[in-house]
Amino acid sequence: MTDTKVRYQEFRLPDVGEGLQDAEIVRWHVGAGDTVTDGQVVCEIETAKAVVELPVPFEGVVRELRFPEGATVDVGEVIITVAPPDAAGPPEEPVRTPVLVGYGAAAAPTARRPRRAAPAPAPAGRGADRPRAKPPVRKLARDLGVDLDRVRPSGPHGDVTREDVRTAAATSAGPAGAPGPAAPGSVASGPAASGSPAPGSAAPGSVAPGLVAPGSVAPGFVASGPVAPGLAEPAPAASAPVAPGPVPAEAYETRVPATAVRRATARAMTASAFGAPHVTEFVTVDVTRTMKLVERLRKDPEFAGVRVSPLLLAVRALLFAVRRHPEINASWDEERQEIVLKHRVNLGVAAATPRGLLVPNVKDAQSLTLPRLAAALDGLVTTAREGRTTPADLVGGTLTVTNIGVFGIDTGTPILNPGEAAILALGAIGPRPWVHRGRVVPRQVTTLALSFDHRLVDGELGSRVLADVAAVLHDPRRLATHG
Secondary structure, three states, X not given: OOOOOEEOEXXXXXXXXXXXXXXXXXXXXXXXXXXXOOOOEEEEEEOOOOEEEEEOOOOEEEEEEOOOOOOEEEOOOEEEEEEOOOOOOOEEOOOOOOOOOOOXXXXXXXXXXXXXXXXXXXXXXXXXXXXXXXXXXXXHHHHHOOOHHHOOOOOOOOOEOHXXXXXXXXXXXXXXXXXXXXXOOOEOOOOOOOOOOOOOOOOOOOOOOOOOOOOOOOOOXXXXXXXXXXXXXXXXXXXXXXXXXXXXXHHHOOOOOOOHHHHHHHHXXXXXHHHXXXXXXXEEEEOHHHHHHHHHHHOOHHHOOOOOOHHHHHHHHHHHHHHHOHHHOEEEXXXXXXXXXXXXXXXXXXXXXXXXXXXXXXXXXXXXXXXXXXXXXXXXXXXXXXXXXXXXXXXXXOEEEEEHHXXXXXXXXXXXOOOOOEEEEEOOOEEEEEEEOOEEEEEEEEEEEEEEEOOOOOHHHHHHHHHHHHHHHHOOOHHHHOO
16 A cells, blocks of 8 residues: 655744744634635734734645644744645655745754743653642642642643642642541440349449449440440540641742733833933923813814824924934944934834733824824724734834823833833823913813933933923924924
């Protein structure tokens, strides 16, 4: 009988931008046996910047998914194999390794940090591999006397969690107060012997009332022999309660694995906070006129279908300040000890998402009209919150705006996005007593904060930029008269 081998194709994890080393498989859209077409999205991956959809560059029938959801995979590793349509027979070595157009691919896997794969749970028993568990979990197991080899893992990557250990400890513990082994013999009760002794004397083989006959016991005592026929055996006494042991500190904690976005944010914020000398300045300003303009723009047909908010005008005010002070749109080159002036403003907007903080940016924001800028900002924020931000939207930023006012916060000290010279924070807007035209009246007021990199931005430049932003928000007509 002829053994026909099937020639299948491999799809390797591509580098989707900016030197990606690995990515986490968030969700598979196909399974083994499914038919796929060229360009069809087969999975979603999460990089350090965003969730990206991956299309497969050929058609056929899915033969194997090499990694489960939740696994972290190195760039260049095979993630899915596809056989030609209607193929049958055992597999043969792959014939080619295509990559996506516009994406790179590693020639061969290099030595990188171990990937965080999610293997299937190991079978219970001593013969299984050493269970996956973090050191604190292993310590908790030792404290509770739990054998990790006999614990069924439920962690997101096949590892044993604290809850697994505590459940195993509760399941294996016997009921409180369970009796121990029975003592030899049993308790006798009732008459010590049979027969009718003569009044006032003891019959042979019997004893006087109140004394114990040989071979028997007084009520409540333990006999060394079997129980006499007809005698009752009382229930064993309950054992003394066992005092509970000390509860380990880990029992009051829950550890949550950080997403790729959260890990990237932690690295970036640490590098920025301790790598760039931050200075933050504040100004409180009456923005009543800005709030009235927002209400008018919301009714303008040119802004139909897009979100118009104070953030839009704060962004426009910052672009106005950049035009007057272009030195703020720059970065510091540590290696060459140079200031790099940027000729385009790629303005980032900090967006809180379920996966963490993202800062997509509007390319060439300085060239957009107000309606187009509103549409671009609305689209970026919506896409980020839906988890559909592309890597291209997350790179190349030059300045950032963050709106902490939506959380009811008055002001803060924002941390610079790495590689940028300044970040503007817009605080909460609300009515406050304010001196207006010689009288104290309620006005719409907010506080602005500008953090800047003191290596390339002096206090004078930072102050002038912040003052210009505040002046525009106080009187938006400046955009027309000074623009």
